[in-house]
Amino acid sequence: MSARPGSWPWLLRNELRLSWRGVSGGHLWFIAFFGGLLWLFMHWGAWVVLPSMLPVLLGMLKAPFFGGAVFWLFATLAVSQTTIHAVNAFIVRGDLDLLLSSPLEQRDIFLVRGLAIALSVLPLPAFLLLPLAHVGALRGFPGFLAVYPALAAAALGCAAAGILLTMTLVRLLGARRARTAGQIMAAAIGAVFFLAFQLPNMLPPERRARMFDWFKTAVTDGGPLGPASPLWWPLRALYGEPGPLLALALAGTLGFWLVVNLAYRRFVTGTQETLTGGGTAAPAGPAAFRSGLTRVLLVKEWKLILRDMQVISQALLQLLYLLPMVFAGFSRGPRNPVIVPVLVAAAAMLAGNLAWITVNAEDAPELMATAPVPLARVLWIKAAAAVLPVLAVLLPLAAWWVTRSPAKAATLLFCGAGGMLSAALVQVWNPRQGKRHDLRYRHRTGGPASFIELFSTVSWIGAAVLLDSKPVMLPAALAGVALALAVARRTGRAAREDSWGSAMKAA
Numbered sequence: 358m359s360a361r362p363g364s365w366p367w368l369l370r371n372e373l374r375l376s377w378r379g380v381s382g383g384h385l386w387f388i389a390f391f392g393g394l395l396w397l398f399m400h401w402g403a404w405v406v407l408p409s410m411l412p413v414l415l416g417m418l419k420a421p422f423f424g425g426a427v428f429w430l431f432a433t434l435a436v437s438q439t440t441i442h443a444v445n446a447f448i449v450r451g452d453l454d455l456l457l458s459s460p461l462e463q464r465d466i467f468l469v470r471g472l473a474i475a476l477s478v479l480p481l482p483a484f485l486l487l488p489l490a491h492v493g494a495l496r497g498f499p500g501f502l503a504v505y506p507a508l509a510a511a512a513l514g515c516a517a518a519g520i521l522l523t524m525t526l527v528r529l530l531g532a533r534r535a536r537t538a539g540q541i542m543a544a545a546i547g548a549v550f551f552l553a554f555q556l557p558n559m560l561p562p563e564r565r566a567r568m569f570d571w572f573k574t575a576v577t578d579g580g581p582l583g584p585a586s587p588l589w590w591p592l593r594a595l596y597g598e599p600g601p602l603l604a605l606a607l608a609g610t611l612g613f614w615l616v617v618n619l620a621y622r623r624f625v626t627g628t629q630e631t632l633t634g635g636g637t638a639a640p641a642g643p644a645a646f647r648s649g650l651t652r653v654l655l656v657k658e659w660k661l662i663l664r665d666m667q668v669i670s671q672a673l674l675q676l677l678y679l680l681p682m683v684f685a686g687f688s689r690g691p692r693n694p695v696i697v698p699v700l701v702a703a704a705a706m707l708a709g710n711l712a713w714i715t716v717n718a719e720d721a722p723e724l725m726a727t728a729p730v731p732l733a734r735v736l737w738i739k740a741a742a743a744v745l746p747v748l749a750v751l752l753p754l755a756a757w758w759v760t761r762s763p764a765k766a767a768t769l770l771f772c773g774a775g776g777m778l779s780a781a782l783v784q785v786w787n788p789r790q791g792k793r794h795d796l797r798y799r800h801r802t803g804g805p806a807s808f809i810e811l812f813s814t815v816s817w818i819g820a821a822v823l824l825d826s827k828p829v830m831l832p833a834a835l836a837g838v839a840l841a842l843a844v845a846r847r848t849g850r851a852a853r854e855d856s857w858g859s860a861m862k863a864a
Contacts, residue, residue, distance in 0.1 A: 365465040372473035396484060403492040411498075418596060421589035422576050428591050432515060439519025442474045447523060453624065462663065467621040472612060475516035482508055486595075498533040500597025507594040507602060510609030517616040524620055536555040541794045554585040649737050650730060658715045658742035695768050698821045699732070700754065704747050705776030709742035715793055740781040747777050775838065776817035783810040784843055787849030805848055813841035 361367060408787070417424040447453065456466050486504050493501030526538050575582040582588065590601035716739050719725060725735060751773045758766035787806040816837030823830045 365462075365469050368461070368469040369472055371471055373476065376393055383627060392484075396488065399484075399488040400492060403488045404495075407489070407492050407496060418593065419584060420576070421584055421592050422582055425589035425592045428595075429588075431482060432511060432591075435512070435515040435519045436483075436522070437542075438478050439474050439516045440522050441519075442477050443516075443519045443523040446470045446474060447520075447620070448527070457624075464621050467617050467624070471516055471520060471617040471620075474519060475512040475613065478515055479508060479512045479821075482511075493799035503597035503602055504595055510594075510606040511591060512609070513613035514605075519614040521616050524616075524623060528623075533567050650734070651741075654735065654738040655742050655745075658739060659746070661713060662711065662734055697765055697772070697825065698818045699771045700751070700769060701776050701816050701821045702814060704751055704773040705780045705817060706820070708744050709745045709775035709780035709784065709810050709814070711746065712740055712781040713791070715739040715743050716781075716784045719790075736785050740785050743784075744777045744781050748774060751777075765825075768821055772817050772821040772824070775820070776814055779813040779817065779838055779842060780810055783813060783845045786842075786845045787852050789852060790855075806845065806852075809841050809845045813838055813845075816841060 453466070457463055486508065489500040490504040493499075522542070526534075526542075530538055572582075574580055577583055578585070580586075587604075589606055593601040594605040611756065716736060719739075725732070728735070751769065755766045755770045755773075758769065783806055787809060789806055816834050820831060820834035823834055
């Protein structure tokens with residue numbers, strides 16, 4: 358029986374169809390078939406291992422810190438995802454004005470958007486936990502079926518947090534900036550959690566020992582992180598304990614209902630202009646013209662990068678995962694064998710990201726190719742615009758090392774500058790045009806250039822390692838760099854002509 362057109366089930370079905378289309382593309386049946394087979398296999402695996410795992414699972418209730426920490430980690434990541442979905446639902450799609458002017462019930466529109474946001478975070482935890490719940494019920498533990506209401510309540514709570522965060526950003530920053538800030542914040546949440554778990558590795562030994570002493574006291578009975586702490590109620594709810602399950606269900610459902618009604622009232626009482634991106638543009642200042650092709654192009658590229666905070670966040674986000682090793686290296690001194698290769702990798706990755714933005718994410722490549730200046734010169738200036746900021750960050754690090762370990766400083770400068778330059782050269786010689794907002798996917802869609810750049814970066818990392826341990830093997834690593842650049846130059850001829858047309862022949 359199909360839902361009545363205009364009803365909230367009808368709207369929800371349309372929202373889920375749009376969400377699934379964005380995830381699966383044209384591979385619906387492929388994903389459904391193989392995902393179903395894997396899910397059946399997980400049921401069989403749970404049936405086999407549950408008898409031996411049961412003491413461990415029940416033991417988590419006596420020491421719930423680790424299981425509870427895993428729950429909050431997934432909940433935090435879920436909030437980051439609901440924030441992205443809320444930004445898309447309320448800002449990016451831009452169809453709320455049209456829907457609110459239709460004969461649909463206005464409150465139902467926001468309710469359905471909220472439910473769709475909540476359902477978007479359910480598939481992964483449900484896929485992982487439901488086989489265990491089903492098998493547990495069949496083996497005499499019906500309390501495991503509490504996974505169903507617990508996951509539903511947690512999803513509603515995460516959706517409420519994501520929507521509330523989005524609405525707060527809209528109120529403070531306006532729609533355009535809130536869209537960028539929400540995406541940056543959502544992307545950074547996972548990295549911040551990762552860095553938090555790596556915090557003990559960054560501390561000096563004496564502080565680390567004090568931290569572990571405090572932790573042992575905190576997780577005991579009566580401590581703030583002890584077994585009776587309300588922080589672990591969500592974990593107990595998954596096991597079917599009535600009190601925690603009821604508390605989680607009330608918190609998730611009530612929070613979701615209040616936030617959805619808050620979003621509804623804010624929108625219909627005068628904030629749709631802020632939600633849909635209305636606002637006045639800042640007054641333009643007097644135009645300032647400067648001479649010099651190199652200077653003008655460098656300033657232009659740097660302004661375009663600094664103007665787009667979303668691009669900056671995507672370019673820097675992947676480097677956050679290298680920070681623990683960097684801090685650990687500095688805390689242990691310049692003779693740490695890991696720190697220089699890590700910095701070389703970070704410099705090459707950041708330069709590659711910026712070179713992709715300046716060279717391959719050019720908004721008007723046809724216009725630039727027909728400009729009355731040599732295209733080769735323009736491309737080298739664009740590559741310099743990507744390399745120079747990273748070099749400016751690398752130089753103080755090398756200067757810090759000069760008095761402590763001149764060899765380390767020389768290795769960092771040589772391999773770091775080489776990795777940056779190689780990454781930029783690969784983008785110039787083997788281009789693949791794209792859009793700035795697709796930066797995070799550039800390695801998937803970059804074609805051969807992505808593998809060539811990776812090979813070049815790994816070769817420079819190897820050079821940094823060999824300079825510290827076996828300098829006699831350095832020519833092997835440099836040969837890998839030369840091979841990568843030669844392949845980029847040779848195989849990128851067709852890509853250069855596709856990107857820049859006949860003007861590339863002169864380059």
